[in-house]
Amino acid sequence: MSALTQLSSSIAQAPRWYEHSIQTLDTVRITPIQGALGAIVTGINASLPQSAEVILALKQALHEHLILVFKQQQLEDEQLLSFASYFGAIFKPPADIPVLATQTDTGLPPDVVPVSNAVGAGDYTGHGELTPHSDHHWTPQPSSGSLLYAIELPKDGGATSWYNTVQAYADLDDDARQEIDQLQLITYNPFLRIKSGGPFPKYRFSNQPVLGAAFPHPLVRTHSESGKRGIYLDTHTEVEVVGYDDQRGAALIEKLRAHIVQPKYRYEHQWETGDIVYWDNQVTLHSRTAFPAEQRRLLKRVSLAGNRPF
Ligand SMILES: O=C(O)CCC(=O)C(=O)O
Ligand SMILES: [Fe+2]
Numbered sequence: 001m002s003a004l005t006q007l008s009s010s011i012a013q014a015p016r017w018y019e020h021s022i023q024t025l026d027t028v029r030i031t032p033i034q035g036a037l038g039a040i041v042t043g044i045n046a047s048l049p050q051s052a053e054v055i056l057a058l059k060q061a062l063h064e065h066l067i068l069v070f071k072q073q074q075l076e077d078e079q080l081l082s083f084a085s086y087f088g089a090i091f092k093p094p095a096d097i098p099v100l101a102t103q104t105d106t107g108l109p110p111d112v113v114p115v116s117n118a119v120g121a122g123d124y125t126g127h128g129e130l131t132p133h134s135d136h137h138w139t140p141q142p143s144s145g146s147l148l149y150a151i152e153l154p155k156d157g158g159a160t161s162w163y164n165t166v167q168a169y170a171d172l173d174d175d176a177r178q179e180i181d182q183l184q185l186i187t188y189n190p191f192l193r194i195k196s197g198g199p200f201p202k203y204r205f206s207n208q209p210v211l212g213a214a215f216p217h218p219l220v221r222t223h224s225e226s227g228k229r230g231i232y233l234d235t236h237t238e239v240e241v242v243g244y245d246d247q248r249g250a251a252l253i254e255k256l257r258a259h260i261v262q263p264k265y266r267y268e269h270q271w272e273t274g275d276i277v278y279w280d281n282q283v284t285l286h287s288r289t290a291f292p293a294e295q296r297r298l299l300k301r302v303s304l305a306g307n308r309p310f
Contacts, residue, residue: 023048091306095107137187154291189212205246
């Protein structure tokens with residue numbers, strides 16, 4: 001028999017209903033965060049087998065609040081993976097499309113990606129600022145959501161913010177909404193830019209070379225389950241509006257980017273060890289502030305598979 005994948009063995013080894021108590025809804029509290037988005041979830045042990053009512057309540061809460069912050073968890077990689085897999089399949093990009101933590105032998109990232117400056121060869125994200133983005137936006141089927149679990153945190157900096165792109169879309173005036181409703185956007189793969197040594201333009205003008213395969217997605221994305229509509233646009237990754245001339249496209253994108261990053265659409269999370277944040281990649285962006293290189297920060301991420309955006 002061939003060796004099990006990390007995902008299969010995590011689920012195979014997960015606690016059984018007949019051996020352990022099951023997490024029921026009685027103790028779970030979901031408290032909305034005042035402001036742009038998010039809810040805090042307490043009274044849940046993510047390492048237990050979860051009841052159907054808990055998973056359904058969490059899915060419902062995610063659709064409503066767009067990010068969920070679980071407090072005081074203590075998980076091995078396998079437990080994080082088996083908890084995440086209640087919400088969907090694990091994200092696997094095509095092997096010819098590089099993403100964060102793509103391995104040279106398989107062309108795929110591991111199921112559990114260290115987001116860290118502290119684990120040596122796996123320090124994929126360093127200690128610098130990360131600009132607002134949605135995970136795997138440049139792939140044909142970007143990730144629907146990601147879970148990030150905090151293990152070690154720096155004393156200073158390294159806060160992560162999420163942006164509510166549904167509210168940002170709703171607040172546009174009628175003309176602006178009408179202009180963008182039918183547009184398609186190409187987001188170019190930043191990992192190919194990194195490989196080529198830059199530069200890192202924010203918009204591709206027609207006299208600039210195209211790097212890698214281009215997958216146009218709607219600029220206004222409809223959430224596959226809630227039906228909510230949001231502006232699907234990273235703030236710094238290179239993009240191109242399909243069928244628009246350079247000046248008009250670049251001006252439109254600059255205006256939308258300035259609109260989305262307004263503080264009224266943002267929640268900044270100050271991490272505590274044991275937090276898991278589960279966010280929706282369809283209708284939020286996220287960013288991270290820098291932190292000192294000499295301070296350790298280790299989180300683990302699992303990204304869930306997604307549909308072709310519509
Ligand atoms: O380091 C962080 O806080 C966020 C990193 C990130 O963008 C991600 O895990 O997708
Ligand atoms: Fe990310």
